[in-house]
Amino acid sequence: ISAMDEKGGFIDAHRTFALIFRYLVEERGMRGAVVTSFNLTDMARDMCEDYGLPQIVVPIGFKHHCEQILKRGDVLIAAEESGSIAIRGHIPERDGVLCSLLLTEIAAxxxxxxxxxVGSLFERYGPRFYRRRDIHVPERLEVVERLKEDPPERFGGRSVESVETLDGVKLRFARGWLLFRASGTEPILRLYCEMEREGDVFELLGEAERFAREGN
Known part of the structure:
Protein backbone atom coordinates (compact mmCIF):
# COMPACT_ATOMS: atom_id res chain seq x y z
CA ILE A 1 0.00 0.00 0.00
CA SER A 2 1.01 3.62 -0.57
CA ALA A 3 -0.90 6.89 -0.50
CA MET A 4 -1.08 10.52 -1.57
CA ASP A 5 -1.21 13.60 0.62
CA GLU A 6 -3.55 16.57 0.32
CA LYS A 7 -1.14 18.25 -2.13
CA GLY A 8 -1.00 15.28 -4.46
CA GLY A 9 2.41 14.27 -3.13
CA PHE A 10 3.25 10.57 -3.17
CA ILE A 11 3.59 8.83 0.21
CA ASP A 12 5.66 5.74 -0.52
CA ALA A 13 5.48 2.39 1.26
CA HIS A 14 8.26 3.29 3.70
CA ARG A 15 6.49 6.41 4.93
CA THR A 16 3.13 4.65 4.94
CA PHE A 17 4.59 1.97 7.20
CA ALA A 18 6.06 4.60 9.53
CA LEU A 19 2.73 6.45 9.79
CA ILE A 20 0.83 3.28 10.66
CA PHE A 21 3.52 2.03 13.06
CA ARG A 22 3.57 5.32 14.95
CA TYR A 23 -0.22 5.42 15.15
CA LEU A 24 -0.46 1.89 16.55
CA VAL A 25 2.11 2.62 19.26
CA GLU A 26 1.31 6.21 20.21
CA GLU A 27 -2.45 6.38 19.70
CA ARG A 28 -3.59 2.81 20.26
CA GLY A 29 -0.98 1.90 22.85
CA MET A 30 0.01 -1.31 21.09
CA ARG A 31 3.42 -2.93 21.48
CA GLY A 32 5.25 -5.90 20.04
CA ALA A 33 8.00 -7.02 17.72
CA VAL A 34 8.48 -5.38 14.33
CA VAL A 35 9.41 -7.50 11.30
CA THR A 36 10.93 -5.63 8.37
CA SER A 37 12.44 -6.64 5.06
CA PHE A 38 16.13 -6.09 4.34
CA ASN A 39 15.27 -3.25 1.96
CA LEU A 40 12.88 -1.29 4.19
CA THR A 41 13.69 2.19 5.45
CA ASP A 42 16.15 2.73 8.30
CA MET A 43 13.41 4.76 9.92
CA ALA A 44 12.04 1.41 11.10
CA ARG A 45 15.26 0.80 13.06
CA ASP A 46 15.21 4.29 14.57
CA MET A 47 11.55 4.02 15.56
CA CYS A 48 12.07 0.62 17.18
CA GLU A 49 14.95 2.03 19.20
CA ASP A 50 12.82 5.03 20.15
CA TYR A 51 9.90 2.86 21.31
CA GLY A 52 12.04 0.15 22.87
CA LEU A 53 10.65 -2.55 20.59
CA PRO A 54 12.55 -5.47 19.02
CA GLN A 55 13.15 -5.42 15.28
CA ILE A 56 13.59 -8.58 13.23
CA VAL A 57 15.07 -8.01 9.77
CA VAL A 58 14.29 -10.74 7.24
CA PRO A 59 15.14 -11.45 3.59
CA ILE A 60 12.94 -9.91 0.91
CA GLY A 61 9.68 -11.76 0.29
CA PHE A 62 6.65 -11.66 2.58
CA LYS A 63 6.80 -15.39 3.28
CA HIS A 64 9.67 -14.59 5.66
CA HIS A 65 7.48 -12.10 7.51
CA CYS A 66 4.67 -14.64 7.79
CA GLU A 67 7.07 -17.20 9.26
CA GLN A 68 8.05 -14.76 12.00
CA ILE A 69 4.43 -13.80 12.69
CA LEU A 70 3.44 -17.44 13.17
CA LYS A 71 6.62 -18.39 15.03
CA ARG A 72 6.81 -15.53 17.53
CA GLY A 73 3.22 -14.68 18.30
CA ASP A 74 4.13 -11.17 19.46
CA VAL A 75 4.57 -9.35 16.14
CA LEU A 76 2.87 -5.96 16.13
CA ILE A 77 3.55 -5.06 12.52
CA ALA A 78 5.39 -6.62 9.59
CA ALA A 79 6.29 -4.67 6.46
CA GLU A 80 8.29 -4.79 3.27
CA GLU A 81 9.43 -2.29 0.64
CA SER A 82 6.78 -3.26 -1.90
CA GLY A 83 4.04 -1.90 0.37
CA SER A 84 2.94 -5.14 2.01
CA ILE A 85 1.97 -4.70 5.66
CA ALA A 86 0.48 -7.11 8.21
CA ILE A 87 -0.85 -6.02 11.60
CA ARG A 88 -1.43 -7.98 14.81
CA GLY A 89 -4.99 -9.04 15.54
CA HIS A 90 -5.72 -9.70 11.89
CA ILE A 91 -4.63 -12.43 9.47
CA PRO A 92 -0.90 -13.31 9.40
CA GLU A 93 -0.64 -11.91 5.90
CA ARG A 94 -0.49 -8.55 4.14
CA ASP A 95 -3.80 -6.72 3.83
CA GLY A 96 -4.09 -3.52 1.82
CA VAL A 97 -7.73 -2.94 2.75
CA LEU A 98 -7.01 -2.90 6.48
CA CYS A 99 -4.03 -0.59 6.00
CA SER A 100 -6.12 1.74 3.84
CA LEU A 101 -8.71 1.93 6.60
CA LEU A 102 -6.00 2.66 9.16
CA LEU A 103 -4.60 5.45 7.00
CA THR A 104 -8.10 6.89 6.72
CA GLU A 105 -8.44 6.71 10.50
CA ILE A 106 -5.07 8.43 10.93
CA ALA A 107 -6.11 11.25 8.62
CA ALA A 108 -9.55 11.63 10.21
CA VAL A 118 5.03 12.80 7.20
CA GLY A 119 7.04 15.94 7.91
CA SER A 120 6.84 15.29 11.64
CA LEU A 121 8.44 11.89 11.07
CA PHE A 122 11.32 13.58 9.28
CA GLU A 123 11.68 16.11 12.09
CA ARG A 124 11.93 13.33 14.64
CA TYR A 125 13.99 10.73 12.78
CA GLY A 126 15.63 12.65 9.97
CA PRO A 127 14.69 12.87 6.29
CA ARG A 128 14.60 9.70 4.21
CA PHE A 129 14.42 9.52 0.42
CA TYR A 130 14.18 6.23 -1.41
CA ARG A 131 14.16 4.88 -4.94
CA ARG A 132 14.40 1.48 -6.58
CA ARG A 133 15.74 0.79 -10.06
CA ASP A 134 15.48 -2.51 -11.95
CA ILE A 135 18.01 -3.00 -14.75
CA HIS A 136 18.46 -5.78 -17.28
CA VAL A 137 21.85 -7.37 -16.56
CA PRO A 138 22.38 -11.01 -17.66
CA GLU A 139 25.44 -11.20 -15.36
CA ARG A 140 23.42 -10.08 -12.34
CA LEU A 141 24.54 -12.99 -10.15
CA GLU A 142 28.19 -12.31 -10.95
CA VAL A 143 27.78 -8.64 -10.03
CA VAL A 144 26.42 -9.49 -6.59
CA GLU A 145 29.00 -12.23 -6.01
CA ARG A 146 31.83 -9.89 -6.93
CA LEU A 147 30.61 -7.36 -4.39
CA LYS A 148 30.41 -10.05 -1.72
CA GLU A 149 33.92 -11.30 -2.38
CA ASP A 150 35.54 -7.89 -2.75
CA PRO A 151 33.35 -5.13 -1.28
CA PRO A 152 34.55 -1.60 -2.03
CA GLU A 153 35.89 0.71 0.64
CA ARG A 154 34.37 3.64 -1.23
CA PHE A 155 31.46 3.88 -3.64
CA GLY A 156 30.05 6.90 -5.43
CA GLY A 157 32.57 9.14 -3.69
CA ARG A 158 31.43 7.99 -0.24
CA SER A 159 33.10 5.84 2.39
CA VAL A 160 31.47 2.45 2.88
CA GLU A 161 30.92 2.11 6.63
CA SER A 162 29.83 -1.54 6.56
CA VAL A 163 28.59 -4.30 4.26
CA GLU A 164 25.55 -6.52 4.90
CA THR A 165 24.71 -9.67 2.93
CA LEU A 166 21.42 -10.98 4.31
CA ASP A 167 19.81 -10.78 0.86
CA GLY A 168 22.08 -9.35 -1.80
CA VAL A 169 24.79 -6.85 -0.87
CA LYS A 170 23.98 -3.68 1.06
CA LEU A 171 26.63 -0.97 1.23
CA ARG A 172 26.09 1.26 4.23
CA PHE A 173 27.22 4.87 4.20
CA ALA A 174 27.22 7.44 6.99
CA ARG A 175 23.77 8.67 5.97
CA GLY A 176 22.12 5.91 4.01
CA TRP A 177 22.56 2.71 2.05
CA LEU A 178 22.63 1.10 -1.39
CA LEU A 179 21.50 -2.48 -2.01
CA PHE A 180 22.35 -4.74 -4.97
CA ARG A 181 20.05 -7.76 -5.29
CA ALA A 182 19.76 -10.20 -8.18
CA SER A 183 16.38 -11.51 -9.25
CA GLY A 184 16.13 -15.28 -9.01
CA THR A 185 13.59 -15.59 -11.81
CA GLU A 186 14.63 -13.11 -14.52
CA PRO A 187 17.82 -11.37 -15.74
CA ILE A 188 17.15 -8.33 -13.58
CA LEU A 189 19.42 -6.65 -11.07
CA ARG A 190 17.46 -4.69 -8.50
CA LEU A 191 19.05 -1.58 -7.06
CA TYR A 192 17.62 -0.02 -3.90
CA CYS A 193 18.83 3.17 -2.27
CA GLU A 194 17.88 5.32 0.71
CA MET A 195 19.66 8.55 1.63
CA GLU A 196 18.94 11.74 3.54
CA ARG A 197 18.98 13.82 0.34
CA GLU A 198 16.98 12.93 -2.75
CA GLY A 199 19.74 14.03 -5.11
CA ASP A 200 22.14 11.58 -3.49
CA VAL A 201 19.71 8.73 -4.19
CA PHE A 202 19.68 9.38 -7.93
CA GLU A 203 23.44 9.89 -7.97
CA LEU A 204 24.13 6.58 -6.24
CA LEU A 205 21.64 4.66 -8.37
CA GLY A 206 23.39 6.01 -11.45
CA GLU A 207 26.77 4.93 -10.08
CA ALA A 208 25.37 1.51 -9.20
CA GLU A 209 23.97 0.99 -12.68
CA ARG A 210 27.26 2.03 -14.26
CA PHE A 211 29.14 -0.36 -11.96
CA ALA A 212 26.82 -3.24 -12.85
CA ARG A 213 27.00 -2.67 -16.59
CA GLU A 214 30.70 -1.87 -16.87
CA GLY A 215 31.95 -4.26 -14.22
CA ASN A 216 34.17 -1.86 -12.27
Missing part, protein backbone atom coordinates in the same frame (compact mmCIF):
# COMPACT_ATOMS: atom_id res chain seq x y z
CA UNK A 109 -8.30 11.64 13.80
CA UNK A 110 -5.53 14.19 13.29
CA UNK A 111 -5.87 17.95 13.00
CA UNK A 112 -2.83 17.96 10.69
CA UNK A 113 -2.77 17.19 6.96
CA UNK A 114 -0.93 14.09 5.76
CA UNK A 115 2.02 16.11 4.46
CA UNK A 116 2.56 17.49 7.97
CA UNK A 117 2.30 14.04 9.52
Missing amino acids: SSDKPMSSL
Whole structure:
Protein backbone atom coordinates (compact mmCIF):
# COMPACT_ATOMS: atom_id res chain seq x y z
CA ILE A 1 0.00 0.00 0.00
CA SER A 2 1.01 3.62 -0.57
CA ALA A 3 -0.90 6.89 -0.50
CA MET A 4 -1.08 10.52 -1.57
CA ASP A 5 -1.21 13.60 0.62
CA GLU A 6 -3.55 16.57 0.32
CA LYS A 7 -1.14 18.25 -2.13
CA GLY A 8 -1.00 15.28 -4.46
CA GLY A 9 2.41 14.27 -3.13
CA PHE A 10 3.25 10.57 -3.17
CA ILE A 11 3.59 8.83 0.21
CA ASP A 12 5.66 5.74 -0.52
CA ALA A 13 5.48 2.39 1.26
CA HIS A 14 8.26 3.29 3.70
CA ARG A 15 6.49 6.41 4.93
CA THR A 16 3.13 4.65 4.94
CA PHE A 17 4.59 1.97 7.20
CA ALA A 18 6.06 4.60 9.53
CA LEU A 19 2.73 6.45 9.79
CA ILE A 20 0.83 3.28 10.66
CA PHE A 21 3.52 2.03 13.06
CA ARG A 22 3.57 5.32 14.95
CA TYR A 23 -0.22 5.42 15.15
CA LEU A 24 -0.46 1.89 16.55
CA VAL A 25 2.11 2.62 19.26
CA GLU A 26 1.31 6.21 20.21
CA GLU A 27 -2.45 6.38 19.70
CA ARG A 28 -3.59 2.81 20.26
CA GLY A 29 -0.98 1.90 22.85
CA MET A 30 0.01 -1.31 21.09
CA ARG A 31 3.42 -2.93 21.48
CA GLY A 32 5.25 -5.90 20.04
CA ALA A 33 8.00 -7.02 17.72
CA VAL A 34 8.48 -5.38 14.33
CA VAL A 35 9.41 -7.50 11.30
CA THR A 36 10.93 -5.63 8.37
CA SER A 37 12.44 -6.64 5.06
CA PHE A 38 16.13 -6.09 4.34
CA ASN A 39 15.27 -3.25 1.96
CA LEU A 40 12.88 -1.29 4.19
CA THR A 41 13.69 2.19 5.45
CA ASP A 42 16.15 2.73 8.30
CA MET A 43 13.41 4.76 9.92
CA ALA A 44 12.04 1.41 11.10
CA ARG A 45 15.26 0.80 13.06
CA ASP A 46 15.21 4.29 14.57
CA MET A 47 11.55 4.02 15.56
CA CYS A 48 12.07 0.62 17.18
CA GLU A 49 14.95 2.03 19.20
CA ASP A 50 12.82 5.03 20.15
CA TYR A 51 9.90 2.86 21.31
CA GLY A 52 12.04 0.15 22.87
CA LEU A 53 10.65 -2.55 20.59
CA PRO A 54 12.55 -5.47 19.02
CA GLN A 55 13.15 -5.42 15.28
CA ILE A 56 13.59 -8.58 13.23
CA VAL A 57 15.07 -8.01 9.77
CA VAL A 58 14.29 -10.74 7.24
CA PRO A 59 15.14 -11.45 3.59
CA ILE A 60 12.94 -9.91 0.91
CA GLY A 61 9.68 -11.76 0.29
CA PHE A 62 6.65 -11.66 2.58
CA LYS A 63 6.80 -15.39 3.28
CA HIS A 64 9.67 -14.59 5.66
CA HIS A 65 7.48 -12.10 7.51
CA CYS A 66 4.67 -14.64 7.79
CA GLU A 67 7.07 -17.20 9.26
CA GLN A 68 8.05 -14.76 12.00
CA ILE A 69 4.43 -13.80 12.69
CA LEU A 70 3.44 -17.44 13.17
CA LYS A 71 6.62 -18.39 15.03
CA ARG A 72 6.81 -15.53 17.53
CA GLY A 73 3.22 -14.68 18.30
CA ASP A 74 4.13 -11.17 19.46
CA VAL A 75 4.57 -9.35 16.14
CA LEU A 76 2.87 -5.96 16.13
CA ILE A 77 3.55 -5.06 12.52
CA ALA A 78 5.39 -6.62 9.59
CA ALA A 79 6.29 -4.67 6.46
CA GLU A 80 8.29 -4.79 3.27
CA GLU A 81 9.43 -2.29 0.64
CA SER A 82 6.78 -3.26 -1.90
CA GLY A 83 4.04 -1.90 0.37
CA SER A 84 2.94 -5.14 2.01
CA ILE A 85 1.97 -4.70 5.66
CA ALA A 86 0.48 -7.11 8.21
CA ILE A 87 -0.85 -6.02 11.60
CA ARG A 88 -1.43 -7.98 14.81
CA GLY A 89 -4.99 -9.04 15.54
CA HIS A 90 -5.72 -9.70 11.89
CA ILE A 91 -4.63 -12.43 9.47
CA PRO A 92 -0.90 -13.31 9.40
CA GLU A 93 -0.64 -11.91 5.90
CA ARG A 94 -0.49 -8.55 4.14
CA ASP A 95 -3.80 -6.72 3.83
CA GLY A 96 -4.09 -3.52 1.82
CA VAL A 97 -7.73 -2.94 2.75
CA LEU A 98 -7.01 -2.90 6.48
CA CYS A 99 -4.03 -0.59 6.00
CA SER A 100 -6.12 1.74 3.84
CA LEU A 101 -8.71 1.93 6.60
CA LEU A 102 -6.00 2.66 9.16
CA LEU A 103 -4.60 5.45 7.00
CA THR A 104 -8.10 6.89 6.72
CA GLU A 105 -8.44 6.71 10.50
CA ILE A 106 -5.07 8.43 10.93
CA ALA A 107 -6.11 11.25 8.62
CA ALA A 108 -9.55 11.63 10.21
CA SER A 109 -8.30 11.64 13.80
CA SER A 110 -5.53 14.19 13.29
CA ASP A 111 -5.87 17.95 13.00
CA LYS A 112 -2.83 17.96 10.69
CA PRO A 113 -2.77 17.19 6.96
CA MET A 114 -0.93 14.09 5.76
CA SER A 115 2.02 16.11 4.46
CA SER A 116 2.56 17.49 7.97
CA LEU A 117 2.30 14.04 9.52
CA VAL A 118 5.03 12.80 7.20
CA GLY A 119 7.04 15.94 7.91
CA SER A 120 6.84 15.29 11.64
CA LEU A 121 8.44 11.89 11.07
CA PHE A 122 11.32 13.58 9.28
CA GLU A 123 11.68 16.11 12.09
CA ARG A 124 11.93 13.33 14.64
CA TYR A 125 13.99 10.73 12.78
CA GLY A 126 15.63 12.65 9.97
CA PRO A 127 14.69 12.87 6.29
CA ARG A 128 14.60 9.70 4.21
CA PHE A 129 14.42 9.52 0.42
CA TYR A 130 14.18 6.23 -1.41
CA ARG A 131 14.16 4.88 -4.94
CA ARG A 132 14.40 1.48 -6.58
CA ARG A 133 15.74 0.79 -10.06
CA ASP A 134 15.48 -2.51 -11.95
CA ILE A 135 18.01 -3.00 -14.75
CA HIS A 136 18.46 -5.78 -17.28
CA VAL A 137 21.85 -7.37 -16.56
CA PRO A 138 22.38 -11.01 -17.66
CA GLU A 139 25.44 -11.20 -15.36
CA ARG A 140 23.42 -10.08 -12.34
CA LEU A 141 24.54 -12.99 -10.15
CA GLU A 142 28.19 -12.31 -10.95
CA VAL A 143 27.78 -8.64 -10.03
CA VAL A 144 26.42 -9.49 -6.59
CA GLU A 145 29.00 -12.23 -6.01
CA ARG A 146 31.83 -9.89 -6.93
CA LEU A 147 30.61 -7.36 -4.39
CA LYS A 148 30.41 -10.05 -1.72
CA GLU A 149 33.92 -11.30 -2.38
CA ASP A 150 35.54 -7.89 -2.75
CA PRO A 151 33.35 -5.13 -1.28
CA PRO A 152 34.55 -1.60 -2.03
CA GLU A 153 35.89 0.71 0.64
CA ARG A 154 34.37 3.64 -1.23
CA PHE A 155 31.46 3.88 -3.64
CA GLY A 156 30.05 6.90 -5.43
CA GLY A 157 32.57 9.14 -3.69
CA ARG A 158 31.43 7.99 -0.24
CA SER A 159 33.10 5.84 2.39
CA VAL A 160 31.47 2.45 2.88
CA GLU A 161 30.92 2.11 6.63
CA SER A 162 29.83 -1.54 6.56
CA VAL A 163 28.59 -4.30 4.26
CA GLU A 164 25.55 -6.52 4.90
CA THR A 165 24.71 -9.67 2.93
CA LEU A 166 21.42 -10.98 4.31
CA ASP A 167 19.81 -10.78 0.86
CA GLY A 168 22.08 -9.35 -1.80
CA VAL A 169 24.79 -6.85 -0.87
CA LYS A 170 23.98 -3.68 1.06
CA LEU A 171 26.63 -0.97 1.23
CA ARG A 172 26.09 1.26 4.23
CA PHE A 173 27.22 4.87 4.20
CA ALA A 174 27.22 7.44 6.99
CA ARG A 175 23.77 8.67 5.97
CA GLY A 176 22.12 5.91 4.01
CA TRP A 177 22.56 2.71 2.05
CA LEU A 178 22.63 1.10 -1.39
CA LEU A 179 21.50 -2.48 -2.01
CA PHE A 180 22.35 -4.74 -4.97
CA ARG A 181 20.05 -7.76 -5.29
CA ALA A 182 19.76 -10.20 -8.18
CA SER A 183 16.38 -11.51 -9.25
CA GLY A 184 16.13 -15.28 -9.01
CA THR A 185 13.59 -15.59 -11.81
CA GLU A 186 14.63 -13.11 -14.52
CA PRO A 187 17.82 -11.37 -15.74
CA ILE A 188 17.15 -8.33 -13.58
CA LEU A 189 19.42 -6.65 -11.07
CA ARG A 190 17.46 -4.69 -8.50
CA LEU A 191 19.05 -1.58 -7.06
CA TYR A 192 17.62 -0.02 -3.90
CA CYS A 193 18.83 3.17 -2.27
CA GLU A 194 17.88 5.32 0.71
CA MET A 195 19.66 8.55 1.63
CA GLU A 196 18.94 11.74 3.54
CA ARG A 197 18.98 13.82 0.34
CA GLU A 198 16.98 12.93 -2.75
CA GLY A 199 19.74 14.03 -5.11
CA ASP A 200 22.14 11.58 -3.49
CA VAL A 201 19.71 8.73 -4.19
CA PHE A 202 19.68 9.38 -7.93
CA GLU A 203 23.44 9.89 -7.97
CA LEU A 204 24.13 6.58 -6.24
CA LEU A 205 21.64 4.66 -8.37
CA GLY A 206 23.39 6.01 -11.45
CA GLU A 207 26.77 4.93 -10.08
CA ALA A 208 25.37 1.51 -9.20
CA GLU A 209 23.97 0.99 -12.68
CA ARG A 210 27.26 2.03 -14.26
CA PHE A 211 29.14 -0.36 -11.96
CA ALA A 212 26.82 -3.24 -12.85
CA ARG A 213 27.00 -2.67 -16.59
CA GLU A 214 30.70 -1.87 -16.87
CA GLY A 215 31.95 -4.26 -14.22
CA ASN A 216 34.17 -1.86 -12.27
